[in-house]
Amino acid sequence: MTTQAEPKLSVRNLWKIYGTNPKRLVSGDFQTMTHAERLEHARENRHFVAAADINFDIYEGQIFVIMGLSGSGKSTVLRAISRLDEPTAGQVFFDGTDLMAASPKELTELRRRKMGMVFQSFGLLPHLDVLDNVAFPLRAQGQPRDKRLARAREMIELVGLDGKEHSYPHQLSGGQQQRVGIARSLAVEPELWFLDEPFSALDPLIRSQMQDEFLRLQKQLHKTIVFVTHDFLEALKLADKICIMKDGEIVQIGTPADIVLRPANDYVMEFIGDVPLAHVLRAGDVMSPPWTDGETHPTVPRDAILEEAIKLFDDSTETVDVTDEHGKILGSLHPLEVIRSLYHDDPEHAH
């Protein structure tokens, strides 16, 4: 599994503080203070802590979702990682090298070749048509015109916009504009793919469509992704790992199942409140060790959602086996445990 490998992206002790002189604020005693003291110190000096002591690792091919209410500091973290805004303190390691130490020139080069970003408000260039918009990052790389246009055409096809090459952004719907944004961010074949609430401006139906397509693309491309959203369901649907933020701090990091089964505190609980868990939890998340009673049980794949698995129980079936992709039995489901995992207020699970 991925956990043995070196992380693709590591964020260590990242701070972003807004105010008149944040750099001075974090010099001196700041390093030796406890976390609570630091926050107090910032508030006393009338500075605003938008991101406080952020730490996480992201592995190659992972979709890492940062989730939180609006104003919780999600974009701040993303923008600090990509150095669109300079963080006040901290390190970001990309393949082991510190991005914060990169010179402007190196940074430009990194952005040209290794990073792609999608924005909530699309950020398309109004004076260029779809083709030129998608080819834009390649133009910055200095690729010759026919080469970059050919690549842009591929990308446009990938996101399903063929035929719209010569439309201008204002002639497209929101969903189509965001497809252009996605195609553009993928044109340079980035290793790191940043998406800041890419689907939040879209209608629910389109949003859901785009999420499916996003997953399809990721299956094909295996990018390392930082995805920001304020929509908990979206996070559950897309994430390999979810990082929940509140007031600039990380509340919990875990897999979707970790979060819903073992919420770190009441704040996280509240998000889970109205989540249809049977759609979110997978058979592998709630199974217990294999139940060997000599009989053969119906089987479900490990990543089937519970709703599918539940259908297999009936009057005569009290056990369902969970299998991996080769058909090997990994564990079993029992009705009582399934029900318990779907029951939000289970005292065992809330700390």
Add this chain to the structure above:
Amino acid sequence: MSTFTRGFATSCLKTWPWLIVLILTAILLTQRTEFPQIVAYPEAWTLPIAEAVSAAMDGLVEWVQHTARAISGGLNVAFSAVQWLLIGAPWLASVSLFALIAWQGGGWRLALLTFVLLLYVLTSGYWVPAMNTLSLVLVALPLSVLIGFGLGYLGYRSHRARQAIMPLLDLMQTVPAFAYLIPILLLFGFGPVVGLIASVVFAVPPMVRNTILGLQNIPPAVLESARMSGCSRRQQFSWVEFPAALPQMLVGVNQTTMAALSMVIIAAIIGGFNDIGWAVLSAMRKAQFGQSLLSGAVIVILAVLLDRISAAYAARQLPTSSFCGLPLRRFALVFVAILAVTMLAGYLFPVLHDWPAWLTYSPAQAINEATTQFVRAYGDLMAAVKNGMQFFLLLPVKLGVERAIVPFTWGITFTPAAKVAYWVIALAGCAVAFGLSWWRAGVAILVLAGVIYFGTTGLPWLTVLLLISLVAYQVSGPGLALFAGGSVAFLLITGLWEPAMISVYLCSVAVFLCIVFGGLIGIWAASSEAVSGIIRPINDMLQTLPQFVLLIPALMLFQVGDFTALLAIIAYAIVPMIRYTEQGLRMVPKTLIDVGRSCGCSAWQLFWQVRLPQALPQILVGINQTILYGLGMLVIAALVGTTGLGQAIFVALGEANAGAGLVAGLGMALIAMTTDRILQAVIPG
């Protein structure tokens, strides 16, 4: 009754500073026969600021003369080259090339319009002065655009630069252009270059503003996506910022073009150059109305063409535009080809080189005769209108009813009994308003009664100083109070008090009429598509025309005087009032009107209680614009014989007295900025 007395008491408490000023004023006014310096600011208390400015100017001229003359020489060369192209070349070449440029911007219809209108200019016999004016505009334009773009980009990149640039722009646009003609004259010497430089100064601000606006309006995500694509700073500028801001900057080019034309024409007043502004001006001075009207029509044609063509280029840049002309290289090729062919044709056939005399047609004489006949037929009526306005509106505001009501004008005497009655009614009105807790209305009644009784020129200067500072203090705070008081003090110590109050009088009457009639027209236009459709092109026209042209019809019908100036000011300043009133009323959300209807409001109630309050902020913006336009036009209207600051500037211009001109110009600007800031503070949101 007890609520009435309580209301009265609280009103008095709230208005104590006003009441003190008003009581002080009453005391001052009782002493004015003994101490005339109460009303007329004594000359002994003025400072020789104008002289100091003149001396400083002399020093400056001494110091930079060589540079200035070199610049002026360079500009002269550029100007002569363009002039040679436009006038020296065969008319067929100029006309064809203009049509081609129009085509490249806006297609066949615009090209045809250009062609036909230019043929008319040839026919009218004003070709040479028109092309002289155009040459000045064409040299001033790129300079203004470049300087404006440079300053705008600087202001966009650096917050500190922007803080320095913005007030400078305010000053450049509120100081009347005539005022800075003088220092330019002194620095750069006589000749067409003065108009050129003045129009560069005047035309830079819209370019700066639109550049900053265009750059600032680029969505942050667009700039960030450029950064994330790995654009260098220079790539970001040329691939993202510049093209994304271009449509707005071209709107700036359009406005700059019109400003440059307007200024080039105004600058004709320094004379000595055969341009179209001078043609109008000299015809007006000789009272040749036919000639001035015809040359005015040529100005209108220039304005329309420059406006349409530059607007077409601006529209062409939008991705929505369907027409985009030829690619640049092909266009250049066609340009050169047409130039060669028409040049050749011009040299082969003299008719195509110089417009033949027998093809010119000037109905000036006929117009003159028609005007004379018109004046003869309706002269009495017009005189009645003019006198009515003079006697019953202009004079009372200027001199006060105290001095304006005499048997000769009103047919009655303002008897002591009537005077007592006047004040009793005013005081009673104030008391009633106080009792109803409308303390603002109460104070307004008293102030208005005072102004109408004593006239703007009869008020003690101390009263004006205190009242304006007080208004500024109450709407905004000590900062604005200081600015307003300082502005009044500036007018006092520079000895400009009397002309300033005359300017204020004329402008307030004009603004009052603009508000009444403009407001009514705006309301009408908001309720009827047909009216709106008729009004809009008229407004566009009035705003595009160089202000100068508006003087002609007014002068033609009513001769020199305050009333003529008033008409010209109204014609120009009424436009924003109409526009903003209509726009404000039309912008009232439909749901609000539906809410009003469902509450059972009558149409009348709906207007007064829903639509008008909603539209009020917009209407206030319109009033503010109307005042600024009125003050701007005031100086130009001084050409047709008003006294006041405008005339002070003209006199200074005639004497090449830089100090007097600049000080009077600054005085105008301070009046404009004070009213602007007070109104800005009042406008909600």
